[in-house]
Amino acid sequence: xxxxxxxxxxxxxxxxxxxxxxxxxxxxxxxxxxxxxxxxxxxxxxxxxxxxxxxxxxxxxxxxxxxxxxxxxxxxxxxxxxxxxxxxxxxxxxxxxxxxxxxxxxxxxxxxxxxxxxxxxxxxxxxxxxxxxxxxxxxxxxxxxxxxxxxxxxxxxxxxxxxxxxxxxxxxxxxxxxxxxxxxxxxxxxxxxxxxxxxxxxxxxxxxxxxxxxxxxxxxxxxxxxxxxxxxxxxxxxxxxxxxxxxxxxxxxx
Numbered sequence: 001x002x003x004x005x006x007x008x009x010x011x012x013x014x015x016x017x018x019x020x021x022x023x024x025x026x027x028x029x030x031x032x033x034x035x036x037x038x039x040x041x042x043x044x045x046x047x048x049x050x051x052x053x054x055x056x057x058x059x060x061x062x063x064x065x066x067x068x069x070x071x072x073x074x075x076x077x078x079x080x081x082x083x084x085x086x087x088x089x090x091x092x093x094x095x096x097x098x099x100x101x102x103x104x105x106x107x108x109x110x111x112x113x114x115x116x117x118x119x120x121x122x123x124x125x126x127x128x129x130x131x132x133x134x135x136x137x138x139x140x141x142x143x144x145x146x147x148x149x150x151x152x153x154x155x156x157x158x159x160x161x162x163x164x165x166x167x168x169x170x171x172x173x174x175x176x177x178x179x180x181x182x183x184x185x186x187x188x189x190x191x192x193x194x195x196x197x198x199x200x201x202x203x204x205x206x207x208x209x210x211x212x213x214x215x216x217x218x219x220x221x222x223x224x225x226x227x228x229x230x231x232x233x234x235x236x237x238x239x240x241x242x243x244x245x246x247x248x249x250x251x252x253x254x
Contacts, residue, residue: 073193073206073213074127082138082196084229086187089147091161094128094139095168095176100161103153136173142232145181148249162250166243177236178245186231194225 077083085092090104098121105117130137148165151158169176179185193206205216205225216222237245 072215073208074123076195076204076206077127077137078130080137080195080197082140084140084142084194084196085192086142086229086232087147087191088144088189089150090152091143091147091165092139092141093124094131095141095165096124096128097157097161097164098125099153099157103157107152131168131171131174136171138173138175140175140229142177142179142229142236144179144185145245145249148178148246159250162246165246166250169239169243169246175239176242177233177239178242179232179236180245183235185235187225187228190228192225192228194222194229 083094085094091100093101096104101121101124102117105112105120131139148162152161165176168174191208193208195204195206197203202217202219203222203226205222207214207216216225236242
């Protein structure tokens with residue numbers, strides 16, 4: 001990754017700003033002009049792509065709704081042109097119905113208040129809006145067959161979730177594939193994301209943990225996940241066959 005002011009990627013700026021990760025002395029030099037209030041040089045030292053970035057809906061989301069790393073992720077996702085995601089035991093957040101999202105939160109954090117659950121569901125809905133925007137994000141999602149069979153929220157909620165997956169998979173900017181439960185596959189046990197941006201910026205990998213996330217920015221680290229994703233595509237069903245399997249599971253034919 002380039003060390004020039006113009007190429008300092010948003011991931012580092014955002015994490016430094018939120019205190020998620022420490023900045024190096026070099027990063028600190030870049031950090032000052034980018035975020036100093038009323039700095040007349042801000043538009044000069046920063047690549048126009050970064051200087052013209054606007055505040056987003058995530059700015060109004062409290063830390064009780066989304067932890068720091070999640071806030072960083074949704075900001076990065078808002079800038080991305082493409083997201084590649086692999087999920088093992090649940091549907092990706094960009095494709096979840098509100099009922100499914102709420103059920104996942106209740107199962108993972110049973111102490112969470114219904115008011116907070118509603119705010120988190122609302123935040124997820126705002127993320128999903130990019131799938132239908134005039135300049136939509138391109139989503140390549142790979143999910144295991146096992147995730148489709150877990151009755152998150154009960155049979156009715158899951159049936160509606162599977163119907164929603166089928167509908168989304170028919171969008172021109174969505175490529176949804178299912179890894180059938182027939183053999184071992186690449187990246188077993190490790191769900192992950194790969195975010196792609198403007199051609200001037202490198203891909204970023206993201207691995208989500210229970211209460212934080214790990215960002216992968218070094219090209220060799222990201223390439224490892226890109227290779228795994230390619231391997232997953234090789235063993236996953238094609239989109240049409242994936243839709244058929246989702247429909248079969250959702251309507252009791254498989």
